Amino acid sequence: MKRIAESLGVILIKKVALLAVAFLFLFASSGVSFASNDLSLGNTKLLKQTDVLKIVQTNLEGYMKNDLQTHDKKLTASKDFIPLYDLDHNLFAYMVPLLEEGREIGYITVGAIEDGYATYEINIQDKALSEIKAKLKDKAAKSNGKGEVVFIPPLDYLIKVSDQGQDFYFDPAKGSMDVTDKVKQTKEKLKEDFKRIRKVENKKHISDMLAQTVTTASVTQEDVALTVERNYGMFVPVEYTTNTYSYGGDQNWYDTTTKKDRGCGPTAAANLTNYLAKIKDPVKYGKLYVGNTNSKTDFVAHMDKLYSYIDPGMFGETSGTDFTSDVERFARDRGVALKGVTNSASFTLDNVANYIKAGLNINSPVATLNTKKWSDYEYEWHWMTITKYYRDVNDNRWIAVSTWGQRRSIDYRVHFDAMANGWVMGGVMYFQ
Incomplete structure (x- = not known):
């Protein structure tokens, strides 16, 4: 769905300034501040798994407590995380299983780095996580290679299989379609997107959230x-x-x-x-x-x-x-x-x-x-x-x-x- 010349009635100038008309707000880029000069994920600090679970618990007691899909459920977070990597095998996020009386009913995707987003999505759908696990196991077995799940922000999950020095990528949302060529074509652009996510603002948000107690509030709900x-x-x-x-x-x-x-x-x-x-x-x-x-x-x-x-x-x-x-x-x-x-x-x-x-x-x-x-x-x-x-x-x-x-x-x-x-x-x- 790309019509670059006239998309959304905006003028695109290297993503620095965008002008929108009609139903859109006028956008003025304020720039991006990063957590450090070295933006490679291999050098970022990872959150402790106990902190990841605290982020999940915060959302269980907040958004999901009265949400349409989860308000009547007693949910817990499993410690059996699925690690999500960037394109260079750096840990970036986790898919954390959500359980109701021990049964998986979905997952929440939580960031693994201190200056990324705290969370990405919640998917309440039976077997959503187990299906990804099964596809990962199947692809790795068929190629005799090692497999992992790659996360492409904002909301895309790919299965990566490495076999004899070659990397292959498959999209589980599209019937495990081979998207290796697409990843190779866009890899450098995607790596820039990973870097852009790292912000001082994100680090502060995560830090403030982890420091909160039940008696303190930073904003009105x-x-x-x-x-x-x-x-x-x-x-x-x-x-x-x-x-x-x-x-x-x-x-x-x-x-x-x-x-x-x-x-x-x-x-x-x-x-x-x-x-x-x-x-x-x-x-x-x-x-x-x-x-x-x-x-x-x-x-x-x-x-x-x-x-x-x-x-x-x-x-x-x-x-x-x-x-x-x-x-x-x-x-x-x-x-x-x-x-x-x-x-x-x-x-x-x-x-x-x-x-x-x-x-x-x-x-x-x-x-x-x-x-x-x-x-x-x-x-x-x-x-x-x-x-x-x-x-x-x-x-x-x-x-x-x-x-x-x-x-x-x-x-x-x-x-x-x-x-x-x-x-x-x-x-x-x-x-x-």
Whole structure:
């Protein structure tokens, strides 16, 4: 999904200055400060595993305590971490299994270095971790080589097998597809991204969090979500198999490969318009969706209609202004007054958070475009729908999103980085 000349209506100047129009904030780069002059991961200090577990526990007692997917579960963290490496076999992060009564129900990815991000994502999905372990074991056995899991920030996991001096890479999210050539082509760029993650700000955040006690708080807790989230309901629940409901639309439901590849923007638009029509205000917005939300047939027809309006190009919908105007045109054709909400504040961590909260506070889902790109991974160069923003007293921040019909939790700092430092400018948009 890359249209470099006109992506998101921005001008790209070596990622130093980006100008955004319409639904995006104006971004002014403030530069990046690093923890040291030597940015190789081989020379960074690693966190103790006890500190990693403390970070997990902080999130178990914070974000996950009352979250939709985990609020009724008594979770513990397993000490059986899966180490995640960079491309040069330097330890970078861990996948920490989350257990309910001894049974694995998902994982949280936690940073292993003192000046990286504290966390990356939470995936509550049965066997998600065991499947990666099985694929790693299988690939290593078939090649008679040594295997490990490589982490490509923000959210990509690869299986690396070294055999007779050669490294081979496979993507478990894509059926263990061989991506060796892609890694080799982008290796130097990826290594720069690893270095860029290392910041004094990250080191301070981790240090402050580990120093916190239950009686101290650095910020006020925030938990801002759509009505369905607050009521522990499902966001746009479509029944795609018997008694199995999605969390929003899945672009894989489209009937052609082209639409499946390019359809994340129309799917996000289908989520937004359905929610406005069925949940936010059926009187005001009801004509935006006239079918049965639970019906996959009806919802796919709605996705197809939004696809015809947005009409993604070869690399998908990469223009935020086009996305906004196409959704407005769709609404106008149905006799509904709907406008994208713009904001001219600078593109900073807190300003974007405030914009997201403003949308959620009026019960309006927030579309977001992540333009960090190296492969075809689901989160990269991809439209998603934000349904929740959370910040705990230790300044850990999370967003919950609808993507590929699933609910995933992403560290907000990681997602902001992916919007601000992708090939072109990403952004956020809600409607009223």
